[in-house]
Amino acid sequence: MNKNELIEFVSRRSKLSKKDCLNCLNAITELIGEVLKRGDEVRICGFGKFEPKIRHERKGINPQTLEEITIKQKLVANFKSFEKFDEKLK
Numbered sequence: 001m002n003k004n005e006l007i008e009f010v011s012r013r014s015k016l017s018k019k020d021c022l023n024c025l026n027a028i029t030e031l032i033g034e035v036l037k038r039g040d041e042v043r044i045c046g047f048g049k050f051e052p053k054i055r056h057e058r059k060g061i062n063p064q065t066l067e068e069i070t071i072k073q074k075l076v077a078n079f080k081s082f083e084k085f086d087e088k089l090k
Contacts, residue, residue: 036077048081 001009003025010021032042032050041051057073 032077037075046082046084048079048085051078051080052076053078 007018007021007025010016010025011018014021016024035042036050036052039052041049043049053076055074055076058071060069060071061067062069
């Protein structure tokens with residue numbers, strides 16, 4: 001499922017316009033990004049937890065040139081689903 005399909009589904013299910021659903025999704029993703037950037041986590045009850053994780057600097061290989069490179073440290077989002085949400089997948 002891509003972003004457009006998600007917007008379409010939420011629009012039909014919630015009876016909101018696609019534009020409103022898009023604005024909500026954009027606001028949620030912006031907020032999660034801002035909170036993670038601050039170093040805090042976001043918990044959504046019944047769904048899961050987003051938390052910031054530091055991916056430390058490491059050595060890698062450029063696949064085109066096979067040259068060894070250094071991949072810089074960066075902050076990434078880590079998601080862990082809650083057990084209640086995992087049960088829905090069974």
